[in-house]
Amino acid sequence: MAKKIGIITLILSGVYAVGMYFYIFHSGNGEIPNSLKGTVADPAVFMSSHELLLSEDYSKIRNFLFFVVTPLEWLIYLFILLLGLSRLFEKKATSKAKSTLFQTIIYVFWLSLLLYIVMWPMDYYRYQLSKEYGISTQTVSSWVKDGLIDFGVNYMMSVIMMSVIYWFIRKSTKRWWLYTWLLSIPFSIFLMFVQPVIIDPLYNDFYPLQNKELEAKILALADQANIPSDHVYEVNMAEKTNALNAYVTGVGSNSRIVLWDTTLNRLTDKEILFIMAHEMGHYVEKHIYFGIAGYILLTFVGLWLTSKIMDWIILRYGQALKIKKIGDVSSIPLFLLVTSFLMFASSPLSNYVSRYQESRADEYAIKLTEDHAAAVSSFQKLTKAGLSEVNPPLLVKWFRYTHPPMLERINTVYEKNPNIEQEKKEERKKGK
Template sequence: MSRLLLFVIAAMLIAGLPTEMLFAQSGSAAFDVEQASRAYIDTLQGADLEKSNSYFEGGYWLILWGALVGILVDFLILQSRLSARFRDWAERVTSRKWLQPALYALPYIIVGFLIALPWTIYTDFFREQQYDLMSLDFGSWFGEQMVGLVISLIMFPLLVMAIFAVIRRAPKTWWIWGTGVIAIFLFIGMMLGPIFISPLFNEYNEMAEGPMRDKIVAMAAEYDIPAENIYVFDQSKQHKRISANVSGIGPTIRISLNDNLLERTDPDEVAAVMGHELGHYVLGHIWRTVFILSLIMAVGLFVTALVAPRLIERHGGKWGVRSISDPAAIPLLSLILTAYFFAATPALNSLVRITESEADQFGLDTAREPDGFAKVAMRLSEYRKIEPGPVEEMLFFDHPSGATRVRMAMQWKADNVANPVIQNPGKLEKE
């Protein structure tokens, strides 16, 4: 310690001022955003870092292989003339044109599910178990797959019935009206999902009274967000990822936290997560998402409307597909859309990542818990690569990377916290 510093301390003691003021100011002047960020980022090391990177980077290939599997499944259904047989069966059951696409969809969904099942088992069960991210045994996991299949057998027939009604009535502009149909289904799904779909997979219970609930209610009240319904759901039975959301529209709005968030994190982390989720609601991300997805879907349907008739003209006889208004064309439409969405993956990721970054900023401003936010970002690194390159993050990340989020939190801390101090978080628990 220099003589000058000793002299200043002595002067403060004589003046009756607390010495903590001096050290706090010294810490503020020395606060370095990058150093503070590295204190968090560098807690992920060795085998944990390797495992996180391996899991997430493997997902890059899954995007490609998943698209190829989807295309292959639809191609097999077309090439084997199964699609034509499904159509013929629907026509035998009913002569009503409007109902035939819905009936066609039933065997199409089941056969597609069965053909893709080995791939689904590997990617959604065995690979998750391999990286210690799955809590379900195979029987329980498969049971949830069956629930999802039943939901598909209800929703998809309704959707294709509406789409094909549009195709029959407006064969040249069906892609415009089809976009509207899909937007309506998205809206209905977001409104009814929290009430009818989510409870099929998890049990939702009202959050117990206490300081944490009071904090969430206060944060919600600040922005006039309905907070009468705050639920905790038992997602630990499926995996150990932390999660929360503000879901629903209008009368179905609810705030939900999974039990992992409450059990694996500290109160400052819970507040940071909820600030982020409230941001999605306040910033209108639900409506923006519906609008942007509808625009992206409009482009996809336009491409499909251009390409599908030409392929049917060339190969329809071999496939048994008569025209684009024939339900047997469903695998072809699906195949084209799968290829389109694969090509659009970077754009989709970037659009989502931008909204997530906006919610991050809102959460920091609302919860005012930069260190809690940084700790959450590090916990998410269990299954997200912590520090990708900029091009890698742009192409493959639908959320900001952990390093990006930690740096945002530390910059917010430097800009908004009086006398910020660099924390030494140590190694976060990996439960």
């Protein structure tokens, strides 16, 4: 049975990979509509032919990797079970510790180490790909350091979560998912609270905005919107990437707006103010708290489905997967496989909500700044810096895009002000 499951899974995975290859590389999706060609939304207007070629190639490769790597992780979890590696790790853990807590700590370490080693070549390829296309500026030593930090942080989180979840499973095989969900609410909010001050600084240095003249403009904009803006930070990303970014993170007193130094160095003050107004839009419309509520709801449904699916799989295929009962730590790869699949399947819904919120933040920023030219130019520069795909294929948009594609974002501004190109020309003349 185990051999049959493995062969069928490999065949289906191969067919899926070939199908995604043809969809992404040869479907012809993602072309610019004729009605938008020659407008400010057309990448041919603001990108060179070389940049367009790089953007197309880079986007296709990254999209293909996304759709292949995630199922590859499921395949790894499955074969860890089929080949008896999970049972081996469990035996190692039980032979070295009597306490179930320490058994979980040992088991999760061996599982995490195996996953890190197996996925390292793919992670390194993606790093080299980013370097090759001029996105990453990070040295190998810095990249390895970040990878080890990732391993440590993920290991600690996994130990905490698996210890709690499997303690609940042993106490109640029927309602463990409900108790896990109830505990996940304060735990998730706590993580969001501490992430800006404990986790994020492990990777980069964060400090208050150093450009005081720009800070004064941001404070004035925030005051205009009745927003407290004493939590604006910049982060040193230039040593790692050429991409531009800004985001909102944290909750409560630890909430902050973060600007990458690449954004500060390469955008004008007006463009930065537009981006800040966008982030302020998230604050005003309380998107972080709506996001928390949505996460809580999805977690409730996801854990309930995980419980039902795991029970069914163990009942039917437990012998082939070498899982005696759900409470054994050897079933952790199955838990990770099921939850990863459910998260992937639900991503179109969560991404749709995120894109709606980003659109709302764009609208807020345009109303607050009344600067259509800065909106368009900032979008264009973000596209160029990250070699972003402005009009991705439908499946890519559904599964990957938490923001509306740049074609949509720029066109939204263009529709509000068709004279935007003339305004940009006049702005450039004034600059001279």
